[in-house]
Amino acid sequence: MAFQVAGRCEDVLQYRFSDIIAKKRNGSVLTPEEIRYMVQAAMNGQAQECQLGALLMAIRIRGMDPQETMTLTRELVASGRVLQWPNEWNSCLVDKHSTGGVGDKVSLPLAPALSACGCKVPMISGRGLGHTGGTLDKLESIPGFSSQQSPEQMETILKSVGCCIVGQSGDLVPADKIFYEIRDVTATVDSLPLITASVMSKKVAESISALILDVKFGEAAQSPTIEEARTLAQSLVNVGFSLGIPTTALLSKMDNPIGRCVGNALEVIEALECLEGTGSSDLRELVTHTGGHLLWLCGKAASATQGAKLIANALDDGSALQCFRAMLEAQGVHPDIARTLSSSSSLCKAPHQEVLKAERSGTVELIRARPIAEILNALGAGRSRATDTIKHSVGAELLVAVGQHVEKGEPWIRIHYENSPLTEKQRQSLQQSISITDQPPFIPTPRIREIISFPVKKEELGTTMRREGEIS
Incomplete structure (x- = not known):
């Protein structure tokens, strides 16, 4: 069996749900039994949707202490099934989570690179919603790719390939799905x-043995400031260690798009460039550092720096690319496509393109990711509702990079679209998303600004982390 039921057998004390709402509304700490009842009431229908919404809003306003948060995490796990793997994999099962960004295709080269370095990567990913892209949407621009794999199928793929990238099963943490759908409509x-x-x-x-978190901050991130990202990252790291998973968080800047492509099929092509040992330097930075920390956490490297070198070698010698192709084939892509897919492949090409040109000469100081992503979503690259259909060929290529000198009239972005061309308002918004100054050309700062690799007490937050300039 590749999974087991994690639900609890003991009876839960009966409470009035309205009393739990009032207790949290008033700022009190919920007991483990109350949190357990809250989750099970959501699962068995004893709590009305309006009551769940009220409780979630009370938690949003009043917060939870670390013990409450850890208890809630445990109870969400217990609401469904837990994946189980062969014992010999216990020290090498790893995964990564990103809080979402624009042009974030890191998982595509990272999972096979980790596999090439001897890890097992049961990566469970999501779809894009709003201005952020989804890993599954990108992969599904490859004909035949199937993200729906049962736990047994996942184990088979991990045995033969070492990595898989799949969607969340309905049996995995089902209570979280209930809560998230309500959170989505209750702010x-x-x-x-x-x-x-x-x-x-x-x-x-997932029953993993090590976890890396990419917690983004900036204009196009869920956390606008590094302080907010740091607080979230520390909360995630603390819970990870408390529940027995060695966890590290990277705080990375999310103002400019990652790499030079935004949009599902275009991002696959750029990920293939990375897997071929070329491509954007900031994408490679995120892949090698993220993978390096995971190799260190699971004991396959003596340090994160050594781990990053091993990941870089897997990208440069072609072994990561071979793992990626094998994963695609194992997840439904026709062998002729999977075994020959490369950055030069013609993958889901849009029928129309439009190039915008720089309106002045100077140095590119900033390319604002969020307005670019929002315009592409309006053209069909993303979704505003979970049921929206994705146009995988819609996207953008950045023809210039931050820190580079450009001349007035030089092309700086190419938009790929299917039906409706850009409106004049969208063109103006795109032109406003690039900032060109008179300063001399420069080398952009690294995306990764801080690393949080161990739990700390709340009062120690901000005093025990490595700062920018201390990144290995």
Whole structure:
């Protein structure tokens, strides 16, 4: 069996749900028994949707202490099934989670690179919603790719390939799905304890032995400031260690798009460039550092620096690319496509393109990711509702990079679209998303600004972390 039921057998003390709402509304700490009742009431229908919404809002406003957050995480895990793997894999099962970004295709080269270095990577990913892209949407631009794999199928793929990238099964943390759907319509998505419990419950249910978190901050991130990202990252790391998963968080800047492509099929092509040992330097930075920390956490490297070198070698010698192709074939892509797919492949090409040109000469100081992503979503690259259909060929290529000198009239972005061309308002918004200054050309700062690799007490937050300039 590749999974087991994690639900509890003991009876839960009976409470009035309205009393639990009032207790949290008043700022009191919920007991483990009350949290257990809250989760099970959501699962068995004893709590009305309006009551769940009220409780989630009370948690959003009043918060939860670390013990409450850890208890909620455990109870979410216990609401469904937990994946089980062969004992000999116990020290090498790893995964990664990103809080979402624009052009974030890191998982695509990272999973096979980790596999090439001897890890097992049962990566459970999501779809894009709003301005952020989804890993599954990108992969599904490859004909035949199937993200729906049973636990037994996942184990088979891990045995033969070493990595898989799949969607969340309905049996895995089902209570979180109930809560998230209500959070999405009650403005409680950004609650720190609810984010922490949602993310970590799914990772605990994967039965992994090490976890890396890419917590983004900036204009196009869920956390606008590094302080907010740091607080979230520390909460996630604390819960990970408390539940027995060695966890490290990277705080990375998310103002400019990652790499030079945004949009599902275009991002696959750029990920293939990375797997071929070339491509964007900031994408390679995120892949090698993220993978390096995971290799260190699971004992396959003596340090994160050595781990990053091993990941870089897997990208440069072609072994990561071979693992990626094998994963695609194992997940439904025709062998002729999977075994020959490369950055030069013609993958889901849009019928129309439009190039915008720089309106002045100077140095590119900033390319704002969020307006670019929002315009592409309006053209069909993303979704505003979970039921929306994705146009995989829609996207953008950045023809210039931050820190580079450009001349007036030089092309700086190419938009790929299917039906409706850009409106004049969208063109103006795109032109406003690039900032060109008179300063001399420069080398952009690294995306990764801080590393949080061990749990700390709340009062120690901000005093025991490595700062920018101390990144290995």
